Amino acid sequence: MEIQTIAQFEVGNRIEGFFLIKSSQCKMASNNNKFLDMILGDQTGEVNAKLWDCTEEDEKKYKQNTLVKVRGLITEWQGQLQLKIEKIRLSVAEDGIDAANFVPAAPYTPEYMYNQLLNYVSKIQNHDIKAIVNCILKENKQSLMTFPAAMKNHHAIKSGLLYHVMTMLMTAEKLSQIYTFVNTDLLYGGILLHDIAKLYEMDANELGIVSAYTTEGQLLGHIVQAIKMVDRTAKKVGASEEVAVLLQHMILSHHYEPEFGSPKKPMFPEAELLHYIDLIDSRMYDMQKALENTAAGNFSDKIWSLENRKVYKFNLNNEKEEKSLA
Known part of the structure; x- marks a missing residue:
């Protein structure tokens, strides 16, 4: 399975990749089974992830700032992408993964x-x-x-x-x-x-x-x-x-x-x-960040800091190019 970044996620995709756990909380589901509610991140963004029916060992292993390899299904919940984890393991030295490469950073040193x-x-x-x-x-x-x-x-x-x-x-x-x-x-x-x-x-x-x-x-x-x-x-x-x-x-x-x-x-x-x-x-x-993962001609997801407004990504440059070729 091809390794994917969070920016490439689409509903219905089965994905596999390395991610940094940015937060992890053990919660109780309606069936009284425990699950881990996590935020996974890489340099392209972050996504909410659920590890259902987790064990005490899972709770101890998958802590904040831990690198993991994950396989799962991309679903949608309340208008947001969500990852249903099917397989997860800690990253090991043989993976050659550096945590710093999974954290979004400013564009300058x-x-x-x-x-x-x-x-x-x-x-x-x-x-x-x-x-x-x-x-x-x-x-x-x-x-x-x-x-x-x-x-x-x-x-x-x-x-x-x-x-x-x-x-x-x-x-x-x-x-x-x-x-x-x-x-x-x-x-x-x-x-x-x-x-x-x-x-x-x-x-x-x-x-x-x-x-x-x-x-x-x-x-x-x-x-x-x-x-x-x-x-x-x-x-x-x-x-x-x-x-x-x-x-x-x-x-x-x-x-x-x-x-x-x-x-x-x-x-x-x-x-x-x-x-x-x-x-x-x-x-x-916030607008630039929202538009980075938005296709031209579409609206972004709602932006909480902008009173849940969506922003539109136009495509004027391509329109000019098409006119010049006509």
Whole structure:
């Protein structure tokens, strides 16, 4: 049987392949038999999988972050693809499989993206903003190299947080050429720090897979955690209170609405831009990801982060080619 990736799955197919278990929970079926409810992943995506009538040995073996070889049938449940596992085993050394090759990752190396962030830091003229950002980036470099930007939503990939921040900075640079009154020092600083405390909100391994939210992350959330980080760092580097408060307000308001964690809305232009740049970047990422596995002329699956909207994949390039040949 031909080895397949998740992106190639279609309802009714019998598949075989290697996958990384991203999560695994033992549950009870209606017939009182145990089953494993798993999320399997590779570089092309992830799929829900069920191992019915599992044993205690299965429960112990097939844990999160374990590489497995699977054979099964692709079905559909509530509009989503699902894999009914027929055979499963742990990957062995003879398979020659590297777990890192089964994890979706940013399209650039972490070293390149981190250096791009430092390049934008070098453009910051304000001494206090630069000192705060430099200190926080250097203290958290190791985690930044692999951390995702989320557990399940946008940029939930290895080095996704670096990628998210880098592309936001690129967008900010272009927008500041139009809105020339904007203080780019503050805008760059806010972007670089707005999600930095996700490094402490989530518990992620070296593959960029989040296993859970930390206790502090659940009790406080990354916005409050980041404000605390900026306050501590500002005092450490001797930055002015005004600079610290401005950066803290940008972090505090970047989710915009109280129900999303922001008790204050943006109260100066740079904070307003931060919110919308963050929104643009996250939505463009989710749309691009949905369209990657969508055939031209079709709609994608529903996207939870976009209020369950579907997005359409058009085929204008091919249409132009056909007209030129006519």
